């Protein structure tokens with residue numbers, strides 16, 4: 307396989323060799339004469355004069371990151387904890403494609419959002435269709451819900467999905483272009499208690515992962531009451547338009563709510579006296595929000611109202627919320643969500659209300675690994691140390707039998723020293739080590755070391771080799 311990684315980067319080793327050098331020389335003299343940087347000369351010289359076969363190493367794309375074995379334990383721990391809690395709340399997993407028609411995201415997320423305007427991975431495929439790599443999970447899940455008629459399965463659907471999302475963020479922000487989210491959607495109920503339940507679940511996931519966060523909530527109103535707030539906000543913005551940043555000026559007419567999200571301190575100073583959405587809620591929205599607050603208190607989920615939280619997506623109605631980390635002094639949302647009662651209809655489905663949220667995996671992993679450096683990856687039941695070729699041969703077969711009995715088992719294949727094999731057992735986080743040498747094969751008993759307590763005991767190896775594995779397993783299970 308090794309040769310596959312080798313590539314010739316030397317056109318000079320083909321037809322473009324010594325006879326083309328004088329031509330290049332003249333060309334280069336000319337380039338230097340016109341003050342092209344010397345580096346160009348060196349670049350071309352190196353490119354055309356080398357004869358060595360060079361192995362090119364290929365780096366990951368900018369903004370794309372490998373999750374290595376040393377860190378994957380934290381990912382698995384978070385995912386497993388979340389899955390456990392999703393199931394406790396009656397959620398079922400759904401897996402949706404990464405690629406969707408671009409139109410899906412333009413119609414759901416909104417044309418004048420940052421995501422659609424600047425950040426989507428959109429391309430034309432070989433059939434000439436415009437395709438986008440999903441920048442968030444909700445739109446795809448709703449598309450699937452409608453596409454597959456999931457609403458006929460029951461009045462309320464509780465769905466969750468875990469996977470990568472893609473946004474072409476500017477690299478200087480330090481954000482990843484492939485990032486991961488766990489997201490949930492509840493479709494088919496507009497009860498305020500559903501909003502509360504969903505927030506309580508997000509809260510509980512963070513609690514069980516071991517992270518502190520504060521919950522901020524707001525209501526964005528509905529199609530009946532939001533227009534009056536929009537109008538009041540637009541009037542307010544017009545009055546101070548010359549003090550606003552370029553983005554806010556543009557949004558003041560196209561998407562005025564989004565200005566409240568502006569990162570500019572200068573803009574935020576202007577918005578301290580901005581009208582509040584909460585003063586413009588209609589009777590229905592007002593009651594809904596009151597019930598959300600009341601039931602959150604009943605469930606002992608602490609929260610704060612933040613009337614300026616608007617979220618980046620156009621489809622939200624009524625309740626929106628963010629989970630803000632309070633760990634290690636860093637501020638930032640680790641999860642967010644909200645209600646989107648018109649979205650299913652807007653995508654051609656039935657009139658079905660919905661609410662959902664997403665938790666950002668990278669942020670959770672970062673906070674968790676800062677908090678506990680302990681490797682959370684799974685441990686190995688047994689490391690089999692073999693000394694000598696005979697023990698190795700026997701051990702090799704024994705290993706397979708142990709695995710067939712359900713034990714996680716490993717051994718060294720390079721004939722390394724006892725000390726080195728012990729080190730490997732440690733690295734594999736083995737709970738037990740069994741030592742097999744010539745003596746053990748003759749005496750039919752082998753020392754089994756409990757790596758957690760340090761205790762050592764002899765295990766009897768039955769006369770029939772067939773029975774060794776179950777004898778070892780029984781001993782391990784007794785401990």
Ligand SMILES: [Zn+2]
Pocket residue numbers: 527528529530531532587588589590591592
């Ligand atoms: Zn309303």
Ligand SMILES: [Zn+2]
Pocket residue numbers: 550551552553554568569570573
């Ligand atoms: Zn601004």
